[in-house]
Every structure is written in structure tokens, then in C-alpha cells.
Amino acid sequence: MNGKEKGNIGWVDLLRVLACFFVVFSHCCDGFVGQFDANRQSFLTGVFSGSLARPCVPLFVMMTGVLLLPVGKEYTLQSFYKKRIGRILTPLVFWSLALPTLAFLYFNYVSPDTHNPLLSTDNYTVHTWLQRLYTFVFSFNFDTVPFWYLYMLIGLYLLMPILSSWLVQASQKDIRTVLILWGISLFLPYIKMAAPFLGYQGNYGNMDILGVCDWNSYGTFYYFSGFIGYLILAYYLTHYPLNWSWKKTWLISVPMFIIGYMITSVGYIITQKYYPGNYAYLEIVWYFAGINVFMMTFPVFVIVQKTRISSLPWLSRMASMTFGIYLCHYTFVFMAYDLFDFSFLPYWARIICMACTTFGVCYLLVSLLSKSKLTARLVK
Numbered sequence: 001m002n003g004k005e006k007g008n009i010g011w012v013d014l015l016r017v018l019a020c021f022f023v024v025f026s027h028c029c030d031g032f033v034g035q036f037d038a039n040r041q042s043f044l045t046g047v048f049s050g051s052l053a054r055p056c057v058p059l060f061v062m063m064t065g066v067l068l069l070p071v072g073k074e075y076t077l078q079s080f081y082k083k084r085i086g087r088i089l090t091p092l093v094f095w096s097l098a099l100p101t102l103a104f105l106y107f108n109y110v111s112p113d114t115h116n117p118l119l120s121t122d123n124y125t126v127h128t129w130l131q132r133l134y135t136f137v138f139s140f141n142f143d144t145v146p147f148w149y150l151y152m153l154i155g156l157y158l159l160m161p162i163l164s165s166w167l168v169q170a171s172q173k174d175i176r177t178v179l180i181l182w183g184i185s186l187f188l189p190y191i192k193m194a195a196p197f198l199g200y201q202g203n204y205g206n207m208d209i210l211g212v213c214d215w216n217s218y219g220t221f222y223y224f225s226g227f228i229g230y231l232i233l234a235y236y237l238t239h240y241p242l243n244w245s246w247k248k249t250w251l252i253s254v255p256m257f258i259i260g261y262m263i264t265s266v267g268y269i270i271t272q273k274y275y276p277g278n279y280a281y282l283e284i285v286w287y288f289a290g291i292n293v294f295m296m297t298f299p300v301f302v303i304v305q306k307t308r309i310s311s312l313p314w315l316s317r318m319a320s321m322t323f324g325i326y327l328c329h330y331t332f333v334f335m336a337y338d339l340f341d342f343s344f345l346p347y348w349a350r351i352i353c354m355a356c357t358t359f360g361v362c363y364l365l366v367s368l369l370s371k372s373k374l375t376a377r378l379v380k
Helices: 003-007 010-033 040-052 056-068 077-109 126-135 142-167 172-185 188-198 228-239 246-274 279-285 291-307 313-320 322-339 347-370
Strands: none
Touching: 010 040, 010 056, 010 142, 010 291, 010 313, 010 322, 010 347, 040 246, 040 347, 056 142, 056 228, 056 291, 077 126, 077 142, 077 322, 126 142, 142 228, 142 322, 172 228, 188 279, 228 291, 246 279, 246 291, 313 322, 322 347
16 A cells, blocks of 8 residues: 555554654653652652653654555656655754744743743843754754654655565564574663673673764664564554454553553662663663564554544544644644643643644644645745
């Protein structure tokens, strides 16, 4: 099936909407997680809530695999790059300029006294604003944090035609072997974390493992790790669907998700206890390419895929807006934090209100922009 046909499948649309809402929801939790020991209840609520949404990015990547693999024969390498990467570059440039500008105006003229622990309005000067308007060519900045995904996605697009050529001629056993190797890589963050306790002293101060050092970033599993595995997994599950009954699906998926969630949430809390404020360690438990997040992602994908719901016009329309919502939502998350900064509201209620409001506002904005040919390319 080509991309258009796949995009009209109900379960694909549903998964895209879920993944997008999970992204918005997870970012709405950040301001509460950022309280740490200053407000333990806020921190715990943010961690347990945000951990639920960790499958968001892996699901987005898997949707890319479902919709674009294998690459159609009508594409040359050059035409595929032009179509897919070209679709990202214009929105990336526009929103890399628009979001810092919107944040600058908001924190200087609307909410200069925000209580959000993630930021300081002292960082929203004319100088920092102008600096962010050009340094995006190197990478994302604080106002465009979600755009790390776009830089990564471009890398996946560069590889996909090459990967596709192998997939179409590979046997089911071959693909499964590669997935097993990728599965091993999902444990590496924890092996690296445990290695010093087992006597590992690193190399010249670099504590990475399996050949990685200051002069070599490409360790043993470098080429079999990361998001590429989610692409291959999505291809495998759509071409070789699991013929499980609903009973077997629930018996495997629910415990798997719960165990993954408990590792993700409780693991983050334990890590924060022993490494307070050390984001290098804290992020390990929330790695998208970690075994625990995989254990949450796989059940969601399998269950939604098995529903086989019919294509619904309203759901397809909402799914078509998810790229634009992803692009523009981040600054609106900060606005929603201030909007629902009421002490009488429980933290979990504030997070839900923030996520629903942000998602709704961004949906309306993207709908408006998509009506004009001039602006539609910025959100689709």
C-alpha cells in the first residue's frame, strides 16, 4: 500500500493521534517533574504521569515505518530525499523562528512572573532571542526542544531507502535476527550504568562501553541501536502480524506494559534519589530506546493495530493535523502552565487540563493554517 492508502486506515490514524497527545501530555508534566525535592508531591505526580506517555516518540517512529516502508519503486533516492526531507525543512525553519519569538513576547509582555520551574524569564532578553533565531542551524534550543525529533527524523529519512532495499528481499527470519540484535542494544544504557559498580574504570575518563571512547563514538551496537529498530519493528509487525487471540494479546500486553511503566516511573524516582539533579543519569530511565520504554510501546502498538477500526473522517482529519500540532505545541505548554496555576487544583488535574487545552488550541491553529496553500506547508 502507498502512503496515502495507509494513512486512511483507522488504526493508523488512531495511533498517530495517540502518539501526538502523548507528546503534548509528557511536556505538560515537565514543569511538575522539575520541582524535584522542592515540591515532592508535584515531582511524584509529574513522574508517574509523564512516565505513562514515554511511548510517544517510539510510536511516531513506528508510524513512519508503517507509512513509508518499503519505499515505493516510483522513488529514486534523490526524489525520496527531496520529498520527505523537503517536507521537514520549511516547517523546521519557520517554527525555529516563530516559537522563540512567541516565547520572547509572552514572557516579556504577558507573563514575566511565571512560576514554571523549568525557566527563568531572565533568559528571554533581546540578545538571547536574537541568538536563538540563527543558532537553530546547529541544533534545537530550549524554546524548540521537541525539534530534536526532526533532526533525528531527517537522519532516518536518509537511511530509509537503503534500509528498504534490504527489507523487501530479507526473509522473516533475517528481519527477526536484526530485531533481536536491536533488542540487546535496548539493555545497553543500564549495562553502562552498572559497569562502574562492577569495577569498570573506563578509558581515560570516558565511561562509555563496548569500544566507545573520546576518539570513537561508534561502539559495537551503534549501527543496530536507536530508533532504526522501531522502523524495522513496525515493518515486521505490519507484514507479519501477530496472529494472537484477544485473550493472548491482553495476557501478554498488559503485564508487559505495567512492568515497563513501573521500571520507568519508579526507576526515575530511585535515580533522582541517588543522583539528584544529574540529568545524564535521570534521562537513562526515560530513554526512548531503552528496554522499559520498549515494553510500554510494543503493547500499545499491537493492541491498536489489532483493533482494526474503520477509517473515520474526523479521526483522519485529526491525524492529518498531528505533525503541525507537534511543531507548534511547546510554547503553548508554558502558557497552559500559567493558565492553570491554581493552588486548589490537584497536580494531576492541572496536567490533564494543560494537555487537553494545549492540544485543542494547537489543533485549531493548525486547522486555520492548513486552509491556505501559503501556510499549509508549515504544518503538513
